[in-house]
Amino acid sequence: MPTSTAPSTARERARIEITQEILNTARDHLTKDGAAALSLRAVARDLGMVSSAIYRYVPNRDSLLTMLIIDAYDSLGADVEKAERTVRREAHLERFLTTCQAVRTWALAHPQEYALIYGSPVPGYAAPADTIVPASRVPAVLITILIDMHSRGRQPKPTPVEPLVSTAIADLRMFSGGLLPDDLLLRGMAAWSSLFGAISFELFGHLHNVVADGSKYRKAYFDHQMRQVALGLRLG
């Protein structure tokens, strides 16, 4: 009995390879023209296939988008995890800042992929459940940092949280394994959305005429802001 993970036949191996090539080509198109312009026909053309052949591998356009979304979340997640892993576990502040910088670095290098996952939703497209796990990789890194900080006894006096707000974040509390007080969970959420707010503003052009254009200015500005966010997390 062959295991289901080891493809045996030439057909199976070819299928996996070609599916991968489709994904790579689709990613190239996404990078060049954005998600809205992504077309099955164009991808097939680039691979020297007739347009209908691609339907042997991809049931329709939406599923190709889903593949790209998962791919983008995983690419971002892998980069961020790798960067964060290099930092001393006790250096909570530095772990946070490294995480933020890794997200920004990835976003600048992959603007269309960033827009695909953190920009406006593609109209008429509903993300299926398979995207949830890859989408959680960055939040998971952030929460782990908070848990580590919290468990080492660095517990600032928590701000009280209204019951309605506490109820609102029940899912998040579960995701964090119930290891963090509501106050810290909320600060974590604030940090998370500040991080992506800052990057979206930069990438989507809202810093024009506000923060100088040069990449060193942009980086200095971003780092400054994330250090302030870290203060809000009491990581400083």
Next chain:
Amino acid sequence: MPTSTAPSTARERARIEITQEILNTARDHLTKDGAAALSLRAVARDLGMVSSAIYRYVPNRDSLLTMLIIDAYDSLGADVEKAERTVRREAHLERFLTTCQAVRTWALAHPQEYALIYGSPVPGYAAPADTIVPASRVPAVLITILIDMHSRGRQPKPTPVEPLVSTAIADLRMFSGGLLPDDLLLRGMAAWSSLFGAISFELFGHLHNVVADGSKYRKAYFDHQMRQVALGLRLG
């Protein structure tokens, strides 16, 4: 000599009216199907025009998008200014929170328009300079609140700002009339991008499985976070 603002002839009046109808119809389409699906032909069809007739009013598709972008910024700006105006001038915290809530209320009521101006840029489209002033209305409200607060002597000890960061925000300093210290300008920027980060996350689906779905939970969560942001501004 008739003033240039008062249209005299029937032709001129018709032109203004029809241009307005085009904009309204385009906004309806935007609301239903998003910016990517916006088509000159469809707008013309809805107005009972032949598709080529619309070119008497709009030079091309991009310029219609520009009109919609300006329209959206102005709609948001007007709502926010109106809401903020009702608050006692001395109540700086409440002015800030009211502003945040007005932005969110507008965004929830006009999700596609919000996505058009704060979501991923439309690929191949470059916003012209005419969008700058309408886009500055919300930032202007926020800065005015900070200036009022600052001028009433509520000056917390400023965090020192690195020279590179200070240089980076030269444009912003000018926009604020040089009335605010760098530290406060940066806190204002942080507040601004936190505000839009929070709304984008909510609108673009990133709170699914994190913050409970009901509108009262979402509102309670948002208000809580904005109150924390206000603390960072030392408005509390």
Next chain:
DNA sequence: TGTACATCAGTGAACGCGCGTTCACTGATGTAC
């Protein structure tokens, strides 16, 4: 090891659709004398 059948990848044509934009035109409105 060889044969018969089943599975699957890739072909090529087609359906039906919608788009942005141009162009020569007709007929109504506006202007100058």
Next chain:
DNA sequence: TGTACATCAGTGAACGCGCGTTCACTGATGTAC
């Protein structure tokens, strides 16, 4: 107040394009005996 000309709005046909998806088909690969 009336006429001659200029301006402009709207028409209808056309160009050239690309898209997603289906379908009957051929021929290669895989499987069971």
